[in-house]
Amino acid sequence: MGDSPSELRRTLGGAARLWASPEHHAVSSEWWVALSGEKSVTYNVACCQSADADVLTDRCLQPVLDLGRPATIMLAGPGLATAQTLADLGWVTVAALPLMMVLAAPSTSDDDAAVRDLSRQDLPAARELLADSYGLDPSSAAAAIPDRALDSDEMGVWGLFDLDRLVACVTTVIEDGRVVVWSMATRTESQKRGYGRRLLDSVLVRQSEAGGAGSLLQSSSAGESLYRSVGYEVVEYWQVWSRPRWVLGRA
Numbered sequence: 001m002g003d004s005p006s007e008l009r010r011t012l013g014g015a016a017r018l019w020a021s022p023e024h025h026a027v028s029s030e031w032w033v034a035l036s037g038e039k040s041v042t043y044n045v046a047c048c049q050s051a052d053a054d055v056l057t058d059r060c061l062q063p064v065l066d067l068g069r070p071a072t073i074m075l076a077g078p079g080l081a082t083a084q085t086l087a088d089l090g091w092v093t094v095a096a097l098p099l100m101m102v103l104a105a106p107s108t109s110d111d112d113a114a115v116r117d118l119s120r121q122d123l124p125a126a127r128e129l130l131a132d133s134y135g136l137d138p139s140s141a142a143a144a145i146p147d148r149a150l151d152s153d154e155m156g157v158w159g160l161f162d163l164d165r166l167v168a169c170v171t172t173v174i175e176d177g178r179v180v181v182w183s184m185a186t187r188t189e190s191q192k193r194g195y196g197r198r199l200l201d202s203v204l205v206r207q208s209e210a211g212g213a214g215s216l217l218q219s220s221s222a223g224e225s226l227y228r229s230v231g232y233e234v235v236e237y238w239q240v241w242s243r244p245r246w247v248l249g250r251a
Helices: 005-018 053-067 077-088 120-134 138-144 196-210 223-231
Strands: 023-028 029-034 045-048 071-076 092-102 115-117 154-160 167-173 178-186 215-218 235-242
Touching: 005 023, 005 029, 005 045, 005 077, 005 092, 005 167, 005 215, 005 235, 023 223, 029 053, 045 053, 045 077, 053 071, 053 077, 071 077, 077 235, 092 223, 115 196, 120 138, 120 154, 120 167, 120 178, 154 196, 167 196, 167 223, 196 223
Parallel strands: 045 071, 178 215
Antiparallel strands: 023 029, 029 045, 071 235, 092 215, 092 235, 115 154, 154 167, 167 178
16 A cells, blocks of 8 residues: 555545446556446546556547546546647546545544444435435436445445434445545535534544555545545645536536
8 A cells, every 4th residue: 555646546546446337447557447337427437647648548538438428537647748638639627626535534432323334225315315416317326336335345335314314425445455435425405514524534433443544535626625624635636527518517
């Protein structure tokens, strides 16, 4: 396990196996591709961290075009030098998103009884919550929180309940010894009440006790303040590129 930005980029790409289809998931030292094949650009992603435009074209752009689904290409580190190649092809920058990490779990021993790992019977509610929070179609939400997450010791789906109602959920993958966080969501009407922080605090403590050493994630712009409050720090920002017709109308 390493802390260099290039190694952290690979770790994130490796952890995308949670939601990528196995035939469309590959990770290299200079690029990675994780494509679910669903309609959401959020879950069809290629990342280039090479300054070589041929790497961008052959390893990232071409698989996305072959898939024929809405997707994003992220440029990180040296990969930022290839931006003009995408611009020349009519792609546009849609965001600059932070790669964030925390070295240790929150310093608390409290075990939040409202947080538990979800069962197969809980997954429909978790997917509905995620779809509502991010405007996903049902198929994309099912890809984001797959059944296989419950069948692996290295993956997990967690929820925070208010009485018997699921109000927040998150999925995790242990990759290179780190807890990688995906698909963090809180019900729209329950946001700004501290549920997300409670959930993440508890999950990181439990995963740390199970052997996870620190945590890694890529945040949305809206989620950055939440993760900072838990102790995450920004490693770097990645440029996110897509085709205009794939992202028009997205928030």
